[in-house]
Amino acid sequence: MKGGRSKAGSKNDDKLSVKQKKGKKVKDPNKPKRPPSAFFVFMEGFRKQFKEKNPAVKGVAAMGKAGGDAWRSMSDEDKAQYVTVAEQRKKEYEKKLKAYDNKQSGEIEEEESDKSKSEVNDEDEEGSDEEEDDD
């Protein structure tokens, strides 16, 4: 079962888990989230497939188990392609961190009023490589 990797044997589960407690209402819209691991990258495609093969499945548990099972079934080389992608994701993540850091230095706190976002189609300028197809 799961090989030895898991929990590193921490018997004493005291209140060590204090959870970072996000009590602070610090809203960091620019704060980049952690890059997806190879497993998640693989899941990105797997989720779609799983849904198609199991449209009746509800919840994430079923998918998670199926995903984890399939993931371990893959060969390291097969996973390598996802790992490679994950590496790139991480790289971009670092870039985002830099941008985020830049904001911290430049824009300390920019409150944005909820202007009517009617015809104003303002796009985030960060994407740049986002292709949008018109329908």
Added chain:
DNA sequence: CCAGTGATTGTTGTG
């Protein structure tokens, strides 16, 4: 009505 839960593994962050 909103936010949390449940399960997966990997990666990053923090102590």
Added chain:
DNA sequence: CACAACAATCACTGG
């Protein structure tokens, strides 16, 4: 060095 928390996903549930 070792652990802890979080990353996405989605349907459901409680207060």
